[in-house]
Amino acid sequence: MSTYGTLFRVTTYGESHCASVGAIIDGCPPGMELTAADIQTQLSRRRPGQSNLTTPRDEKDLVHLQSGIERGVTLGTPIGLLVKNEDQRPHDYSETDLYPRPSHADYTYLEKYGIKASSGGGRSSARETIGRVAAGAIAEKYLKLAYGIEIVAFVSSVGKIHLPSSLAPPSLVSSGAEDDDEVQDALSEAFQHLLKTITREEVDKYPTRCPHPETSERMTQRIIRAKDAKDSIGGTVTCVIRNVPSGLGEPVFDKFEATLAHAMLSIPATKAFEIGSGFKGTEVPGSKHNDPFVNRPDGKLGTATNWSGGVQGGITNGEDIYFRVGFKSPATISQGQKTAQYDGTPGELAARGRHDPCVVPRAVPIVEAMAAIVVMDQLLIQNSRKTAASLLPPITTLPPSMMQPKNSKAA
Amino acid sequence: MSTYGTLFRVTTYGESHCASVGAIIDGCPPGMELTAADIQTQLSRRRPGQSNLTTPRDEKDLVHLQSGIERGVTLGTPIGLLVKNEDQRPHDYSETDLYPRPSHADYTYLEKYGIKASSGGGRSSARETIGRVAAGAIAEKYLKLAYGIEIVAFVSSVGKIHLPSSLAPPSLVSSGAEDDDEVQDALSEAFQHLLKTITREEVDKYPTRCPHPETSERMTQRIIRAKDAKDSIGGTVTCVIRNVPSGLGEPVFDKFEATLAHAMLSIPATKAFEIGSGFKGTEVPGSKHNDPFVNRPDGKLGTATNWSGGVQGGITNGEDIYFRVGFKSPATISQGQKTAQYDGTPGELAARGRHDPCVVPRAVPIVEAMAAIVVMDQLLIQNSRKTAASLLPPITTLPPSMMQPKNSKAA
Amino acid sequence: MSTYGTLFRVTTYGESHCASVGAIIDGCPPGMELTAADIQTQLSRRRPGQSNLTTPRDEKDLVHLQSGIERGVTLGTPIGLLVKNEDQRPHDYSETDLYPRPSHADYTYLEKYGIKASSGGGRSSARETIGRVAAGAIAEKYLKLAYGIEIVAFVSSVGKIHLPSSLAPPSLVSSGAEDDDEVQDALSEAFQHLLKTITREEVDKYPTRCPHPETSERMTQRIIRAKDAKDSIGGTVTCVIRNVPSGLGEPVFDKFEATLAHAMLSIPATKAFEIGSGFKGTEVPGSKHNDPFVNRPDGKLGTATNWSGGVQGGITNGEDIYFRVGFKSPATISQGQKTAQYDGTPGELAARGRHDPCVVPRAVPIVEAMAAIVVMDQLLIQNSRKTAASLLPPITTLPPSMMQPKNSKAA
């Protein structure tokens, strides 16, 4: 359905061609300073028309807050908000009356609902993500204020162009020889450093949002080539979440990475997700892949490496959480496509809509938003448990080894 | 939490060293023939001790049905079931009193709960999956009877050994040249044929559950090598779901692939998920990646290729659904590991438990089970919508192009 | 939280003094004709300023539809809607800066959230119910079109003035002697007839919405007396739901009456709920209280009496569902009240806000709305089960007595 979350709950409405898109965000902690500007920043990073790499559809995407805030402070009650649809031009899509666009949602929405919206793909529209980005901005403001949590996403590949090996997530690093675990499969120090230091300001220096000058320039050329060819190209977004307390994630069905995968695969055009070593972790033997524990400077336990991506047994361990999301090449292209009409008649469809040749630069704030929503919800759930347990009388019958040490990183 | 699903709902309990593990399965349709044997088959495919590739821990894993069935027929009420823990040997784990096992769940469970079970990792135990496999067996019996749905998973890689290119899922196929979309990136015909024809009987002919003799043999050697080296190795499981009606998946947060990813990443040791073209789909240009519509022999719309993996816009389109799940190399190895104790003291841990050097062969029925649970729940939700819509008076004011054609593949 | 429902899901936002109040209604069946007028009718029955019996606060309460509908037909996607707050006058409440209003929500909202909205009671405002009434109007349009379901509520008592015994719900009928089960406790024929025939048009003939001229007139005088005395008075609303199929209600926690009670007690100012015979059913011996089965003219089973109120074992039986909801006397009165300030200082509070001396006339459409929402959600859930069961092969091994007869009243 259109609701996500247990204690921090986001419900969205709206599609491409209706009056507005919006959301109700329920469960925001009371007593937090919050203004439209806090939300607008991320909406503007998401909106179309930012550069020549994105769709020329022009929407200012100004957020209108409706409730849940007084004198700039959250009340704890639901925050209603909306963004008007201004530049609608429904006629762009008229040919879709006859043809379901290949690999788009036109056909499946019709199969699901038995009725077709004029926009064809209904809620699969990228505009639906506005509500998510707004909700995410609220969540991450809280996470920053209360825990110092930082969430930064960036583009790690466009088509076959990816960050250089030293800066790439594990799965983008080729390991060379096949069937040979003797090959060195080390987790790149430079990549781990990138995760610890990357900022949104750095990311936004590049139109591609890939924080590496040469790679970004090659990606730009690749996207322009796709655009010129009336074609499209996909890419991957890598995201890091820093300073998350240990202990988040609910065994067994709502493991941290399971809810994160759920959230990421709910973003339009996504096809793949991996956390930490990801698919690479299927190739590296356990003896190398295991992250040894070490005593950290603050006296808490940490891990020497971080193949795990900050999650072990479905629960956060206090290390940086990093993951990668794959976005397919957009389905809407402006070259002719041989395909069939709804009634089966073969023919050629020439889409003329305004679309992004590559969605990953604009997907960056959406990935951050969904990550913030997931962390927020899991944090609220775990907070409840910790508070509840802390009120119990101490157990004197258990050996000390069974009890949590004082210097825990838990929330 | 320990509950999954909306209308078909599975709740599990139990860990490695308690009296039993079990589940309550709520929402099974009434009037279906169901016996313990239906469930036992999949439990036995999951149980340890099946071959020299798996843990020697010996559990018969006999299911005991408690409720919800009379005279071999489901009543529609919750099905309670349990499997006793027999071969417990808690002392195997005694050293874990001092050391959290690296990349295992010992540390994070302690951080989460503030108390440590004798088994260390608590619910992260593979035994917890028994309840899922039982629930999945019930779901897939229904899906088979009512829709002819077939679910078959198989091992697609162990370490760096994977199925030959022609039979491998898209992401396991190297595309050759970098930064060149002129390179041919076609979806393998042989792989698509494999998806359409593979059976569990065929899969079970191989101890690795990789249905290709030479590859299976190499995988076997790879696993034995890991075992002999007191090490471990990961792998991937690919799964196909055939004959799923179009229209499943709930916009926007519960897209079909989002719930599937959630379910798969909730299985212990998983790190990665991709559906259809997956990460490969980020590299293939839209003009090649789009699946053109064609008229099928039965008069319904189908697609000529299936990069989409049976899902478009988050909704099933009636084509084969296929996806791949990455399982990391198991954390528990029997060689010494330099690490730190709970209190930060550096030292060396030598685990002596009985464990699988590679989990993917036994993971096959677990992947199938979670897939069945997801399809079942989504099907029940969509069934409700279709039935509700069918009772409305026909709309005469809409152009025919806005209404679903008669020859829909929808449920 | 601010979300209700499983498959038909309503999420509301907004309080008395923010920009707007609104709702997102998710799960409305696609393909239903729906216009703003369908919703406005019930909003206008709920809005303040309808007569001299209600608050003079003047709000037109015009609904603005945002999404989910095209060309007057539902798409199956979420319906976003809002109503602007126009006549806000926040200063009316200024004294509440010092005093929590007795028996109002000022104090508890502050305890819950640690922060106080200028309106004091936050979401406990009657304006929050606008979203519910809108959602209910959508639900009942579907229920009427697809099942002929009719929902009619009316005022059954104001203070101690209630409908005459022959027309009153069981609990409002005095049984005379105490401790004597020989006394005749029959269910009134006239009351049962009223349930079968009452319409909204009839109810709306009376400013009190009590469909009995003499009683309505006495209630009017009672309310005016409360108003003149700067006091308030409570009352009860009785509601009937006709033509509900048998089989609705989910064992065991979501029995039909349990979800109905939940929904009704979520309406502001409610303190009591009873279904069918209600508290009266605790006094009538089983031999009289049991509803004997009879063969109905349409060949289906019915019951000769209806003490059960249309629900048995938590599941609807196809008979009229009736229930009664108690609304306390409103907390806000315009006479001085001795009480204490937030800091404990004793004093006297004189509220000067505009308020209803009696809420039950305006509560009628709210009760209807919540009833519609409950029936809608339960119907969608049961529809799914019935459809799922209908696709299974018939069971030949069971005696016919175990299977549902063909002439069932089930949906």
Added chain:
Amino acid sequence: MSTYGTLFRVTTYGESHCASVGAIIDGCPPGMELTAADIQTQLSRRRPGQSNLTTPRDEKDLVHLQSGIERGVTLGTPIGLLVKNEDQRPHDYSETDLYPRPSHADYTYLEKYGIKASSGGGRSSARETIGRVAAGAIAEKYLKLAYGIEIVAFVSSVGKIHLPSSLAPPSLVSSGAEDDDEVQDALSEAFQHLLKTITREEVDKYPTRCPHPETSERMTQRIIRAKDAKDSIGGTVTCVIRNVPSGLGEPVFDKFEATLAHAMLSIPATKAFEIGSGFKGTEVPGSKHNDPFVNRPDGKLGTATNWSGGVQGGITNGEDIYFRVGFKSPATISQGQKTAQYDGTPGELAARGRHDPCVVPRAVPIVEAMAAIVVMDQLLIQNSRKTAASLLPPITTLPPSMMQPKNSKAA
């Protein structure tokens, strides 16, 4: 469905004639001492065969703990438990093959599921409540240890015999003259004292569980009279919850009283619920019904009276919570009943099963259990909010009157 709760979650299985009944309790705080004896106490108060007032069906109802506890301490993981069905005698019900028992669940279960269990009413069996009572015992152990919360229920009426006016809940007190708000409608001091002091030990001194000797004796005679007449009689249970922190209950749909009503009306045979003044509160004018605030000895705000029943605006205010639940006269009686068979044929059914002539004495621990579950779940949710809010930087821009005072009663 068979699951209740958000953070403290109970899922039950089982009916009258299957192998066992049981539950999975998820979300119990870790680190709490818990043994089978803690649970057994309440199960034994619920079990049949306690006195000559209850069914002679003899079940020891011994609980078997399966998981979630080690060395007598909770792990925070799901607690699986079960109670075997020993004294089944399915043949007692054989005549129900032809006849649906009037006002029982036989007919509606068949309509719902299309298949009939041998026990007829399936999950509507009183044995289903075993899982609830076990879950409630776990919840109330926590509530007692962490908050000193006490929950005590008692029988307030059997048929028309009720506690004397001075000790009765408001709705059981007749107010004398009709249509006259001048009549004194005071909340009984003695009743409020009873709420503050009543204990389970006191309640259990009486076979009826009505803590007033003369009334209990009259109730006993009334029940025996029903038994001798092969008839049945209903009654009401009143329950008080003491020491609940302020701030529990979730606006707007999950108000405290709404979830409480939901929980109570999910108990078999219930028809009515009221909290605080209940239906009586519809008759008492606001000026009398409002509870003035007063400064309590501990420096916190309290109320001078407690018509509200501890809940205002759907949120607890720290005062005693009290409510009343109506249980109808049991449907199963051993005298002949004229009714119809499943196929419509008129006839006479003579039930011969073993049943309670009056369920309220055994309902007492069930009401307590459901109350504990509701408080527990609401407490965990509110705990999360409080913890989250406490981590935010203080707001300096708000007037102090908008912020919660230091001496709050909130959790």
